[in-house]
Amino acid sequence: MKELWKGNEAIAEAALRAGLEAFFGYPITPQNELLEYLSQKMPLLKRAFVQAESEVAAINMVYGAACAGARVMTSSSSPGISLMQEGLSYIAGSEVPVVFVNVMRGGPGLGNIAPSQGDYFQMTKGGGHGDYRPIVLAPASVQEAAQLTFLAFDLAEKYRHIVGIAADGNIGQMMEPVELPPPRPIEKRDRGWELTGARGRPRRIISSIYLDPQVLHNFNVHLQAKHREIEKNEVRYSEFMLQDADYVIVAFGSSARAAQSAVRLARQDGIRVGLFRPISLYPYPYARLAEISRRVRAMLVVEMNAGQMIEDVRLAVAERVPVRFFGRMGGLVPFPEEVLAEVRELEKSI
Amino acid sequence: MINEHMQVVFDYPDSLTDATMTYCPGCTHGIIHRLIAEVIDELGIRERTIGVAPVGCAVFIYNYFDTDFAEAAHGRAPAMATGIKRVLPDRIVFTYQGDGDLAAIGTAEIMHAAARGENITTIFVNNAIYGMTGGQMAPTTLPGMQTTSSPSGRDVEVQGYPIRVAEVLAQLPGASYIVRRSVHDPGNINKTKKAIKTAFQVQLHHAGFSLVEILSSCPTNWGLTPEAALQFVKERMIPYYPLGDYKVAEAVKTIVQ
Numbered sequence: 001m002k003e004l005w006k007g008n009e010a011i012a013e014a015a016l017r018a019g020l021e022a023f024f025g026y027p028i029t030p031q032n033e034l035l036e037y038l039s040q041k042m043p044l045l046k047r048a049f050v051q052a053e054s055e056v057a058a059i060n061m062v063y064g065a066a067c068a069g070a071r072v073m074t075s076s077s078s079p080g081i082s083l084m085q086e087g088l089s090y091i092a093g094s095e096v097p098v099v100f101v102n103v104m105r106g107g108p109g110l111g112n113i114a115p116s117q118g119d120y121f122q123m124t125k126g127g128g129h130g131d132y133r134p135i136v137l138a139p140a141s142v143q144e145a146a147q148l149t150f151l152a153f154d155l156a157e158k159y160r161h162i163v164g165i166a167a168d169g170n171i172g173q174m175m176e177p178v179e180l181p182p183p184r185p186i187e188k189r190d191r192g193w194e195l196t197g198a199r200g201r202p203r204r205i206i207s208s209i210y211l212d213p214q215v216l217h218n219f220n221v222h223l224q225a226k227h228r229e230i231e232k233n234e235v236r237y238s239e240f241m242l243q244d245a246d247y248v249i250v251a252f253g254s255s256a257r258a259a260q261s262a263v264r265l266a267r268q269d270g271i272r273v274g275l276f277r278p279i280s281l282y283p284y285p286y287a288r289l290a291e292i293s294r295r296v297r298a299m300l301v302v303e304m305n306a307g308q309m310i311e312d313v314r315l316a317v318a319e320r321v322p323v324r325f326f327g328r329m330g331g332l333v334p335f336p337e338e339v340l341a342e343v344r345e346l347e348k349s350i
Numbered sequence: 351m352i353n354e355h356m357q358v359v360f361d362y363p364d365s366l367t368d369a370t371m372t373y374c375p376g377c378t379h380g381i382i383h384r385l386i387a388e389v390i391d392e393l394g395i396r397e398r399t400i401g402v403a404p405v406g407c408a409v410f411i412y413n414y415f416d417t418d419f420a421e422a423a424h425g426r427a428p429a430m431a432t433g434i435k436r437v438l439p440d441r442i443v444f445t446y447q448g449d450g451d452l453a454a455i456g457t458a459e460i461m462h463a464a465a466r467g468e469n470i471t472t473i474f475v476n477n478a479i480y481g482m483t484g485g486q487m488a489p490t491t492l493p494g495m496q497t498t499s500s501p502s503g504r505d506v507e508v509q510g511y512p513i514r515v516a517e518v519l520a521q522l523p524g525a526s527y528i529v530r531r532s533v534h535d536p537g538n539i540n541k542t543k544k545a546i547k548t549a550f551q552v553q554l555h556h557a558g559f560s561l562v563e564i565l566s567s568c569p570t571n572w573g574l575t576p577e578a579a580l581q582f583v584k585e586r587m588i589p590y591y592p593l594g595d596y597k598v599a600e601a602v603k604t605i606v607q
Contacts, residue, residue, distance in 0.1 A: 022437050048436035052429065053462035060426035060459070064402070064433025067420045068441075072433070090423050195418040195434065197398035197441050205412045207403075207421035 002177040007142045007167065008033035010178050011075070011101055014146035016041055017183040018153045021070040022048035024061035028080045029113040030169040031103035035075065055080040059087030059100075066096035067206045069194030071153055071186070075101035077169075078119050079110065081127075088162055089128025092223070093208025096193075097156035100134075101149070101165040103172035106331035114331020115169030117253060120308035123166050124282040131220055134162035135230060136281040138252040140238075142176035148279070150181045159230055160193075166281055168304065170254035170333065236279035237288060241267065245274030247346055248292055250313050251302040252278050255334060259302045262339035273343055281309070289316035298322045300346050302339055305329060322349065363387035365396045369413045376569040376576025378533045379407060382475060383414055385533075385543040386446075389550055390417065399442040400434055402427040406448035407481040425456025428463035431470045442553055444471040450480045453489040453513050460519070460561075467524035467558040471549045474515060477566040478587060485571030489513045492590055497571070512590065516563045520596035526558030528597040532565035534583040538593075548606050557601045565591055 005013070012034045015023075023042055025035040035051065042049035048065065052058035058074050065072040076084060081102045091098050104119045106112040123136045135155055139145035145167055152163040190196070195204055210216035241263055242248065251259040256277040266273045276292060278285050293299065298321050301310040307325045314323055326342040328334045362368075365387035373379045390396050399417040403409060405424035412419030422430045427445035435443045452460050452474050463470065479497055480486040486499040490512045494503040504512075516530040527549055531542035542564055549560035565587050567579035574582060598606075 022433065024433065050432060050436060050466075053458050056426070057429040057432075057459050057462065060423060060429035061433035061436070063422075063426075064420065064430035064435075065437045066433070067430070068400070068434045068437045070437040072437075086423055087426070094421075195400050195420055196438060197400060198416065198418050199397035203416055203418050205419050205421070207412065207419075209409065209421055 002179050004175050005142055005178040006033055006173065006175045007145055008103065008172040009037045010142050010146045010180065011149045011165065011167070012037040012041070013180055014149040015073050015099070016045070017181055018150045019071050019184055019186045020047065020073055021186060022065040022072040023074065024050050024052050024058040024065070024072070025074050026052050026055045026058050026076065026080060028077045030105055030172050031075050031077045031101065034101065034103070034172070055083035056086065059084040062098055063087050063091050063096065066091065066098050067094070067195050069189065069191070069196060073099040073101065075103065077103045077105045078107050078116070081119060081122065085128035088134065089130050089132070090208050091162055092128070092132035092134070093130060094206050095160040096206065097160050099149070099152045099156050099163050099165070101167060104166065104168040106329070112331050113169065115254060115304060115333060116329070116331055117168055117255060117304040117308070118329070119166070120281065120303070120305060123164050124284070132223060133227060133282045134164045135159070135234060135283070136164045136166050137236070138166040138279060138281050139171055140253055140256045140277060142171065142174065143178045145171050146178055146180055155234065159226055161226065161230070166253060168254055169331070231283040234280055235283050235285045235288070237285040238277045238279060240275040240277070242274035242276065242292065245272050246297045247271065247273040247343060248276050248296050248299045249273060249302055249339065249343070250276045250278070250289070250299055250309070252281060252309060255302045255304050258334045258336050258339055261336035262343060265336055265340045266343045271343060271347055278309070284312045286312070286316040289313065290318065293317040293320045296321060297350050298324065298346050300324045300326060300342055302326050302334055304333065324349070363391050365390040365416050366414055367416050371414055372410060373407065374570040376567065376579060377407070378566040379475065381533050381539060382473065382542070382564055382566065383411065385539070385546050386473060387415065388543060389547045392547065393550055393554065395442045395550070395554070398440070399444070400438070402431045402434070402443065402445040404445070404447040404451040406451050408446055408448060408475070409482065411446050425451050425454070426459055427451070428456065428459040428468070428470070428472065432463055432468050435468065435470050439469070442550065444473060444550070446473045447475070448481070449476045449478065449488045449490040453515050461522070464519045464522045464525040464559045464561070467526065469553055469556055469558060471553050472561040473546065474561055474563045475566045476515070476563055476591065477568040478512070479568050479571045481568050481571055490515070492586060514591060516561070516596045519561060524559055525561070525597050526599040527552045527560035527602045529595045530563040530565070530591060530593050532583055532588060532593055534565070534567065534580040548602070551605050552602055555605045557605060558599065
């Protein structure tokens, strides 16, 4: 049954249904409803909820709970996610499963509270120090935000890795009809690494320190092998009217909604354009995009930033076709008519 | 061989591993580790204790304890311990932190863990210096004290005043047991052990946040012999950091003895 849900609350409820055992967060607009929703629900379910003193503390509480084997999550928005990068790097270096949600807002600095996709680099290229990349999933609707949040916990646990939900102020704040996944029970697991007290077993240590350079090198080789495995298995994307397309718009998250409307408008004008929408921003769907670039004439990348994902598009396209960019910053959202105008320019330039 | 005429009067704690400690000669971290291990043994909680290690000289504490251990980022041990304790409330969770870790970079985390009355125990080792990084000025470095980053001595006009952590935390209603002890001589070592035991008992009784600040020596970075360093603790540190009980909540008084 479909119900009307606000994005932030749908993400929170999906996490609960996925078996969220602990949440630690700090208020920041435009993600507040997520924290508020869980502040009410978690105690009723006798699950852990702490409003931390900072995002720095919140992510380290998440780190602790993950070490103790709990299914755990935090959420924030861009400036808060910057503060969490220290903890995320330690989490990557310790290989404990963690989910975080970034309801992105305009930056840099304090920026504003309007929707943005300005954290693409920070989300997908590592963010903190050292060699790691979180799995990053970008929803384009409230429905998809709920589904990807549910999935995020499974991926985090499968790979003992970080999964980030790259939402933005649009996804977090808007209301849409949603069919939520059914709740699943929380089962107590011992996967052989959790810190639960050394009862009837040797002690366990969770740490990200490897003083010996050769040992740290070997650990990084292992970590990179895991990344290759993720790149092999977890690429996700969606395509719209691509079969006969001469031109392709590449966009993720809420930019893709404006792009999809622009595709419809352009088709009415007889321009054969389609939409390619990466859902996993890491791993990025390079191979599929490369394939597409072999049979189209040009591409247009639409983002709510100064051009971040376009670097990955260019890597995939390898100069086979021209790649044009249309970006809105500062919390401005692209309108379908604006994107259509860009498509026309693209067509003219070929 | 032990027969009926003999009894064990001194033994190695079960809660310590047989790893060789990497602390400098004369450093009192080893004594404090042993005291904690003895307390864990005596309370019979080794199999349900989870430690959280700091960044600093004690970064490898997890090598020395036969308990589960997590390694925190610098200053974040109280936040990490909070995460563990909130999902495993029946386990005993303690942090072990130095003065740079707890009173500089981790000030917010320790203040708020105490303010929440988080049911964890913190062992706070105050030796007035950054040991591991080579002897820089710490938030607890005494006025006038020379370090590698205050080579002319700490000038309070420029570098501010040292923080008295126990006194500060004792102001928070959430804190249940806040005391300061020292390990510069056997009598004080015994008192320190008693305080550590009380701190863990506070947690066992779900009575809130407990912290034992322990004045400790750093002969290497103070540029003193081990013996002179202990003398420094007694003559220089204790006057600025008086030993005593700064907060013993009513609930705690009923727990202890």
